[in-house]
Amino acid sequence: MQEATFLILTALASGSQHGYGIIADVREISGGGVQLRPGTLYTALERLRADGLIAVDREAIVDNRLRRYYRLTPAGSDRLAAEATRLRANATTALMRLSPAGGAAT
Amino acid sequence: MSSDLEQRYRRVLRLLPGWYREQWEEDMVAAFMDSWLTGDPEAGAYIAKAVGPGWGELASVTGLAIRLHVGGASTPRRHAWGQALRRAVLAVLLVHAVLAVNVLVFLLWSRRLVSWLPAPPASLAVVPSGMWDTLYYLACLAWIAIFVTLTLGHYRTARVLATLAIVPNLVALLQAQLTGVLPAPFGPWVFWILVDLAPLLAMTAFHRDAPSAAPRPWLAAMPAGYVLVYGPLQALQVTGNYAWLPDFSGMCCILVTLACLVHAPRAWSRSAAGTGLWSLTLVLLAAVAAALRIVTITRYLNDPHLINVSLAELVIMLAVVALVAPDAARAQATAPASPPCPQAMAA
Numbered sequence: 001m002q003e004a005t006f007l008i009l010t011a012l013a014s015g016s017q018h019g020y021g022i023i024a025d026v027r028e029i030s031g032g033g034v035q036l037r038p039g040t041l042y043t044a045l046e047r048l049r050a051d052g053l054i055a056v057d058r059e060a061i062v063d064n065r066l067r068r069y070y071r072l073t074p075a076g077s078d079r080l081a082a083e084a085t086r087l088r089a090n091a092t093t094a095l096m097r098l099s100p101a102g103g104a105a106t
Numbered sequence: 107m108s109s110d111l112e113q114r115y116r117r118v119l120r121l122l123p124g125w126y127r128e129q130w131e132e133d134m135v136a137a138f139m140d141s142w143l144t145g146d147p148e149a150g151a152y153i154a155k156a157v158g159p160g161w162g163e164l165a166s167v168t169g170l171a172i173r174l175h176v177g178g179a180s181t182p183r184r185h186a187w188g189q190a191l192r193r194a195v196l197a198v199l200l201v202h203a204v205l206a207v208n209v210l211v212f213l214l215w216s217r218r219l220v221s222w223l224p225a226p227p228a229s230l231a232v233v234p235s236g237m238w239d240t241l242y243y244l245a246c247l248a249w250i251a252i253f254v255t256l257t258l259g260h261y262r263t264a265r266v267l268a269t270l271a272i273v274p275n276l277v278a279l280l281q282a283q284l285t286g287v288l289p290a291p292f293g294p295w296v297f298w299i300l301v302d303l304a305p306l307l308a309m310t311a312f313h314r315d316a317p318s319a320a321p322r323p324w325l326a327a328m329p330a331g332y333v334l335v336y337g338p339l340q341a342l343q344v345t346g347n348y349a350w351l352p353d354f355s356g357m358c359c360i361l362v363t364l365a366c367l368v369h370a371p372r373a374w375s376r377s378a379a380g381t382g383l384w385s386l387t388l389v390l391l392a393a394v395a396a397a398l399r400i401v402t403i404t405r406y407l408n409d410p411h412l413i414n415v416s417l418a419e420l421v422i423m424l425a426v427v428a429l430v431a432p433d434a435a436r437a438q439a440t441a442p443a444s445p446p447c448p449q450a451m452a453a
Contacts, residue, residue: 019137038138039166042130043173065139066132 001083007034008044009053009072009080016057016071019045045070053079112139115159121171138163172310186437188311190386195308196257196324197391198301201358203253204331208340209246211332227344238274245274250328257324261312268309272302296401300394335361352419355402358395359419362388366426373433382437385430392427396420 004026011017011025023036036044048054053076057069072080115138119131138159159167175188212232215223225231234240248271256264275298282288339357342348352360366388372381399420406412 019133020140023137023141037163037166038134038141039163039168039170041137042134043166043170046170046173065136067136068130068133 001079003030004034004036004040005044005048006080006083006087008036008041008048009076009083012054012070012072013077013080016069018060018067018069022070048076052076109139111142111159115139115163118159118164118167121167123171123174126174173313186383186386188316189383190390190434190437191308191311192316192319193383193387194390194394195305195311196253196319197387198305198394199249199253199256200324200327200331202249202301202305203328204336206246206249207328207332208336209243210250211337211340213243230340230344242274242278245271253328254325256309256312257319257321259318259321261309261314264312265306265309268306272298272306275302293401293404297398300397300401304394352415353402355395355398356416356419359399359423362392362395363419363423363426366392366423366430370426370429373430382433385433386437388430389427389434392423395423399423 007026007029008022010029011022017025019038019041023038023041026034026036045054049056052073054070055073057071060067060069112135115135116131119127119134122131209232212226212230213234214220215226216231216233218225232243234243248267252264252267252271255261255267279288279294279298282294288294339351342351369381369384369388373385375381399416403413403416406416
């Protein structure tokens with residue numbers, strides 16, 4: 001799973017969000033490292049919808065603009081959990097090997 | 107009231123298919139405008155007037171447009187076109203790869219790696235001399251790698267290699283154009299565009315959402331194409347019996363004609379299902395072959411016999427393609443008109 005995809009799913013894990021909400025949340029989660037453009041976001045959303053990982057939750061009109069809110073589907077939650085577990089296992093292994101006790105002798 | 111910035115962004119969004127814009131344009135515009143406007147009215151007014159969507163945004167929308175126009179499995183009617191286009195690109199790359207295999211064979215033969223084999227005729231020997239020659243032949247051979255990597259799903263690698271592989275021919279054309287030795291004013295350019303540039307651009311239809319082709323039959327087609335088609339033609343040429351051999355464009359017309367003749371019974375059979383995509387692929391390939399034939403016919407302006415032969419190749423191909431065209435039309439007609447609407451998906 002690409003980092004941007006992982007971050008979009010993570011942004012939706014705490015509740016439904018509209019397009020710009022996802023962009024802002026992804027920026028915050030990544031510490032400013034990932035700045036999604038709307039075109040990139042909607043490419044990812046299109047793919048995630050096609051894969052059944054997200055769905056449209058509701059629509060609202062705010063400041064005369066349509067806001068469509070997206071949410072994780074159960075399949076999306078499962079996929080995110082599996083990916084997070086995998087990343088945590090990799091990170092744990094890396095940190096263990098970097099620590100003086102677990103690392104290779106130098 | 108919409109701002110200049112919003113108008114400019116909406117113009118960019120026109121790249122997207124109508125059905126997609128109908129569903130998502132307002133959402134995208136809202137996200138885009140929110141990402142620019144800061145809440146400060148003065149700054150907002152300046153940004154709305156002076157700032158544009160930018161190259162990055164243009165590139166990301168273009169990427170989305172390509173994905174949707176020649177889409178993956180989730181997109182509607184264009185799915186049939188996308189599938190047919192991917193097959194047509196693979197077929198064109200297969201031709202490139204078979205030609206590259208031929209270069210490889212003659213390269214090895216010219217180096218006399220098989221000692222008992224007599225030397226190839228001087229006119230067919232491949233002996234690169236100098237850096238430019240070496241680059242040219244490397245670019246030829248690269249098509250084997252391009253075909254294999256694309257078939258195996260390494261799309262980005264294939265695109266990078268293809269971008270590099272078309273450069274030598276482009277440089278040669280530019281050089282010929284600038285030095286005034288180009289044999290015809292536009293023919294060689296159109297040939298390069300059709301044979302080199304167009305397949306490279308069409309390779310954007312290969313992306314991770316698109317269904318991948320079964321690699322084995324395509325990979326097997328490369329040696330088979332050489333052994334069964336190109337090798338015998340080369341053997342004729344080596345033995346001096348080449349007077350009646352068609353040129354490259356003629357060969358393309360003949361191959362498409364034969365493929366249509368083989369495919370036509372299935373396309374007309376009521377029991378055979380799923381033939382439409384191949385029919386559509388053959389129609390696309392016929393369009394490319396016809397364009398090649400028309401462009402290269404200008405080489406024979408002083409030879410009425412060859413003009414007649416070329417026209418015959420073209421007319422026969424078009425007549426035979428008409429046999430599979432109805433099936434190709436049905437392939438599009440049976441594709442869904444639009445994807446499920448968002449609300450339905452949200453349910």
